[in-house]
Amino acid sequence: MAAAAFQAARRTHCLQWCIPAVLVLAAGVAGNAQNPPKPPAERVEVPPPPFSDGIYPCSNCHGSMKPDRTRRSLEAMHTDIVLKHDEEHRWCLDCHDADNRDVLHLASGERVPFEESYRLCGQCHGEKLRDWRAGVHGRRTGNWNGSKGYLLCAHCHNPHQPRFRAIAPKPAPHPPTRPNESAGARKTGEDRNEKTHGN
Numbered sequence: 001m002a003a004a005a006f007q008a009a010r011r012t013h014c015l016q017w018c019i020p021a022v023l024v025l026a027a028g029v030a031g032n033a034q035n036p037p038k039p040p041a042e043r044v045e046v047p048p049p050p051f052s053d054g055i056y057p058c059s060n061c062h063g064s065m066k067p068d069r070t071r072r073s074l075e076a077m078h079t080d081i082v083l084k085h086d087e088e089h090r091w092c093l094d095c096h097d098a099d100n101r102d103v104l105h106l107a108s109g110e111r112v113p114f115e116e117s118y119r120l121c122g123q124c125h126g127e128k129l130r131d132w133r134a135g136v137h138g139r140r141t142g143n144w145n146g147s148k149g150y151l152l153c154a155h156c157h158n159p160h161q162p163r164f165r166a167i168a169p170k171p172a173p174h175p176p177t178r179p180n181e182s183a184g185a186r187k188t189g190e191d192r193n194e195k196t197h198g199n
């Protein structure tokens with residue numbers, strides 16, 4: 001009798017603890033298998049990556065070429081690409097996959113399609129990636145509780161030379177002249193706004 005009760009107690013105990021424990025373990029394993037876990041939830045829709053005409057798929061040429069890992073300036077092709085992006089520490093194949101040129105890869109080696117290049121950028125610019133997802137940096141469109149569209153980092157930043165070039169300021173606008181305006185009549189901040197926004 002006592003043994004049976006004990007067994008029953010153990011069983012309910014097990015129902016309470018063993019099953020959740022197994023589930024937690026299983027979730028842990030699944031999480032590790034997907035290494036590193038994909039960034040969360042909402043679907044990220046992006047326009048096609050901004051490739052030059054005819055350059056993609058890269059494997060049209062690279063499929064039959066041996067990857068060349070030596071750091072050098074390119075002469076036979078891509079002569080327009082000059083790295084100005086932490087270039088002392090980095091070279092092409094840190095971002096582009098050596099064996100499958102049609103994709104990028106993360107520091108972990110995980111391959112990432114060009115449509116998800118923001119994940120690569122986010123490895124070093126985590127704060128910007130967070131802001132970008134939140135719609136604070138870059139451009140986000142869509143529904144507040146539904147799918148959202150984003151511009152890729154690469155739509156605005158050249159990944160090889162991401163710094164924006166300074167834009168020369170335009171000359172100040174001419175203030176509009178009003179025929180009937182008496183001197184001193186509208187000397188408020190409004191006046192200044194009207195001059196810059198006006199016309």
Ligand code: HEC
Binds near residue numbers: 050117152
């Ligand atoms: C910081 C990571 C990074 C490095 C380093 C890098 N690239 Fe890229 N590269 C990218 C990304 C991201 C794109 C995709 C741009 C897009 O979405 O169109 C790209 C695009 C390209 C393209 C397509 C350009 C076009 O005109 O459409 C070529 C070719 C290329 N890279 C070659 C190179 C070469 C050669 C080097 C080394 C000299 C290099 N990349 C270094 C990230 C990198």
Ligand code: HEC
Binds near residue numbers: 055062
């Ligand atoms: C028309 C053929 C052609 C296409 C298309 C092409 N490449 Fe290349 N690529 C070359 C050649 C040729 C070289 C070697 C250039 C040299 O050594 O001066 C090269 C070199 C590179 C290198 C330097 C490393 C290496 O293995 O030599 C990278 C990185 C690279 N290409 C990336 C890309 C990416 C990314 C794309 C697609 C977005 C692309 N290429 C499309 C012909 C091409």
Ligand code: HEC
Binds near residue numbers: 124125159
């Ligand atoms: C491996 C780390 C790494 C990755 C990956 C990386 N960056 Fe950078 N990035 C840096 C470092 C370090 C600097 C600062 C040094 C420099 O500007 O050369 C920088 C600078 C920048 C800047 C500021 C330039 C300036 O001086 O104003 C921009 C914009 C930028 N990166 C965008 C990108 C984008 C877009 C991607 C993805 C295509 C990317 N980065 C991927 C490390 C990285």
Ligand code: HEC
Binds near residue numbers: 121122153
């Ligand atoms: C809609 C265009 C757009 C998109 C998309 C975009 N950026 Fe930017 N980014 C800018 C502009 C504009 C600046 C400011 C340039 C300046 O002040 O010189 C900037 C600045 C930066 C800087 C330098 C900031 C600093 O504090 O100096 C980094 C790094 C950067 N962006 C990374 C990213 C990354 C990573 C992504 C993608 C996750 C991204 N950006 C997406 C337009 C964009």
